Amino acid sequence: MTELDEIKKYLPLSESxxxxxxCLAEGPLHGYGIMQKTEALSGGLVKIGPGTLYGAFSxxxxxxxIVMAESRDRQKRYSLTAKGRRILAAQINRLEALTRSxxxxxxFLR
Amino acid sequence: xxxxxxxxxxxxxxxxxxxxxxWLRSMSLQGWHLASLPFPMVYTFTRGEPKDIVYRMxxxxxxxxxxxxxxxxxxxxxxxxxGRMASWQYFRKERTDDDLPxxxxxxxxxxxxxxxxxxxxxxxxxxxxxxxxNISKRADDPLGMGLLIFMIVFALFYIxxxxxxxxxxxxxxxL
Numbered sequence: 001m002t003e004l005d006e007i008k009k010y011l012p013l014s015e016s017x018x019x020x021x022x023c024l025a026e027g028p029l030h031g032y033g034i035m036q037k038t039e040a041l042s043g044g045l046v047k048i049g050p051g052t053l054y055g056a057f058s059x060x061x062x063x064x065x066i067v068m069a070e071s072r073d074r075q076k077r078y079s080l081t082a083k084g085r086r087i088l089a090a091q092i093n094r095l096e097a098l099t100r101s102x103x104x105x106x107x108f109l110r
Numbered sequence: 111x112x113x114x115x116x117x118x119x120x121x122x123x124x125x126x127x128x129x130x131x132x133w134l135r136s137m138s139l140q141g142w143h144l145a146s147l148p149f150p151m152v153y154t155f156t157r158g159e160p161k162d163i164v165y166r167m168x169x170x171x172x173x174x175x176x177x178x179x180x181x182x183x184x185x186x187x188x189x190x191x192x193g194r195m196a197s198w199q200y201f202r203k204e205r206t207d208d209d210l211p212x213x214x215x216x217x218x219x220x221x222x223x224x225x226x227x228x229x230x231x232x233x234x235x236x237x238x239x240x241x242x243x244n245i246s247k248r249a250d251d252p253l254g255m256g257l258l259i260f261m262i263v264f265a266l267f268y269i270x271x272x273x274x275x276x277x278x279x280x281x282x283x284x285l
Contacts, residue, residue, distance in 0.1 A: 014216060015216065030186075031183045031186060032183070035187055046215075047212075049187070049214055049219075050183040050184040050186075050213050051184075051213035051214045051219060052216060052219040055219050055223075056219070075186075
């Protein structure tokens with residue numbers, strides 16, 4: 001699969017998925033770490049519940065976007081794979097284009 | 111003397127988990143907190159201080175080999191696991207601010223919950239259909255006839271459940 005096909009397959013990511021991958025960009029984290037970091041990064045705007053996170057973990061792991069880094073005291077820590085990094089970067093670029101266009105039209109929306 | 115435990119029998123359909131959650135919350139608001147789920151449709155409560163406790167049910171159809179990981183995610187996020195009824199897992203958390211605590215924080219993952227349930231119903235239906243056909247072959251004796259009528263009535267419920275679940279998914283997709 002080429003990089004473009006890969007991007008087509010996964011993008012756009014849901015907001016929750018975006019935050020999960022974003023939280024792992026700087027290093028491995030466990031589930032609760034992701035929940036806390038997401039809330040902090042978004043200023044409390046986005047919350048990820050354990051049901052949503054559990055489902056996301058299994059899909060992202062199956063698709064090879066994240067991988068279990070270590071399992072200690074019943075806490076699994078996940079990290080981003082190379083594929084996960086590529087897809088997150090593509091998503092951020094895409095969002096950036098949207099934000100740029102959005103900023104340009106914002107004066108007309110007021 | 112005041113009794114401190116209460117046992118209730120109540121039937122909720124699979125698409126009514128919101129209603130069941132609301133009922134459990136209203137019991138806690140009256141000081142009856144869910145203690146265990148000993149049998150299908152049976153709820154036991156213990157008396158305590160009335161509290162605003164929010165209940166949430168998750169449908170977990172995946173094999174329970176990862177149960178410890180699954181429960182620790184909920185536990186870390188402050189959810190207490192009470193027990194399960196069939197594949198439904200019951201959790202609760204005390205309400206501390208204006209927002210109701212949720213285990214599914216977006217529509218898409220909530221849709222997935224109902225899709226898992228729908229998938230299980232879908233997988234089981236050919237099995238059910240084939241046994242109904244088998245029974246219909248011996249519908250000439252009264253026992254077979256009675257059984258067949260029962261199975262047809264059940265099948266209608268089954269179809270109704272699938273339709274209701276599908277409607278629930280459609281409703282969430284509009285969000």
